[in-house]
Amino acid sequence: MSSSNERINIDVPLWDQGTFVGRFKHFLWVTDPRTCLVSEDDLDNAKILVEQYRKGQEPPGTTKEQIVYAKKLYESAFHPDSGEKQNVFGRMSFQVPGGMAITGAMLQWYRTPFAVVFWQWVNQSFNALVNYTNRNAKSPTTTTQLVVAYVSATSSAMITALGCKAYWSKRASPFVQRYVPFAAVAAANCVNIPLMRQNEILHGIDCTDESGKLIGQSKLAAAKGISQVIISRITMCAPGMLILPVIMERAEKYRFMQKITFLHGPIQVMAVGCFLSFMVPTACALFPQRCSLKTTTLAWLEPEAYEKMKEACGGKLPERVYFNKGL
Known part of the structure; x- marks a missing residue:
């Protein structure tokens, strides 16, 4: 060059x-x-x-x-496993513009059951697309599995949101009710991500040695990777959804804010964008993308996979195996 x-x-x-x-x-x-x-x-x-x-x-x-x-x-x-071009709305680079619009709307319009259901459906549809786009591409998922995963995840989000809304509307202050969206999002992530990547849990994901040579598949590796992704996703949205309600609760008491109620939505969208600009890379960076697992742990918790890998390595396994945890 x-x-x-x-x-x-x-x-x-x-x-x-x-x-x-x-x-x-x-x-x-x-x-x-x-x-x-x-x-x-x-x-x-x-x-x-x-x-x-x-x-x-x-x-x-x-x-x-x-x-x-x-x-x-x-x-x-492009996907790191398949090399295929990803849908623009499912890319991690779209998390800031997509997330700020949807999260801002969820935080602004949460007072009626219809608004809660609608925005949770929009958010989980977006999350399902992101989860599918950033899955471990070497574990193919059927159309039926995708539909079941999508319906289950969106339903869990809406049920959680409505349940929190119904429970807190009678027992909690209007301020506490602002946290209904976060409770629903956190719960739905725990359902949405595993379901959209269920094939990884059912059949395992490719594991390699340190040099990148494929030595087998592991369900335990899939479970570890997916767990880390769930933690990252909840961390990603937490600051905006936990801190912004406090800011808005105080700001809305000022007279000038009461005169511009029509701008509360856009204000929250922009504020969420500021949080996500920092939190998207922070959350993605919590765990290494190339995740690893001790082979002694495999021997204890997944002996069948351990034996197959041992055979593939000529009877001597490395100290760790590596895999792509996805995003």
Whole structure:
């Protein structure tokens, strides 16, 4: 390349993924919402350039900056397992614009059962798309499983929201009732993510050794990865949904806020956007994307998978096995 003789490893992050700070920088970079506005042709060209660079066949004069930008576009828009282009609304880079609009609406319109049900349905439909888009793509899911997962997840969210609404409306103050959306979202995430990725739990996900060689599948690895994703998703929305109600409760007591009630919705949407801009990379960075599991744990909790992996490794397993936990 013209700007530098040093080649980068196109298949690994630019920052150390062994530290939280390194993972935060990586996800702040790769979840940049501006990448959602890039044209399909530019995304396809970025993929081509990444593939050419991987083979050492990039066009003469290609700069390091061009390679880094192509890598950013590729990682923001294409699935790490399959290499397929993701639906723009399901990409993690769409979490800020999509999440701020839906979460802001949930926080603003929560007072009637219809509003609660409608916005929970919208949110869980969005979450289902995100969960499906960012699943471990090597564990295919049938259409029937997807429909059952979607209906179950959206139903659980609406039932939880209505249950909290009915219970708290009689026993809690209007301020406490502002937390109905968060209670429903947290509960639904615990249902939505496992259901949308049920095949990983049923059949296991691919595990590799440290060098990336496939050595078998593990249900325990799937359970660990999905659990971490659930924690990350709840963490992602928590600050906005827990702190913003306090801010709005106090702000709405001022006379000027009482005169602009029509702007309360947009204000909450923008405020959620500010929270998510920081929380999306933070939540994604909580756990390494390339998750690992001790083989001694496998031997104890999943002996059948352990024996198959041991056989695949010629009788000697590494200390840890690695897998993509998904997002």
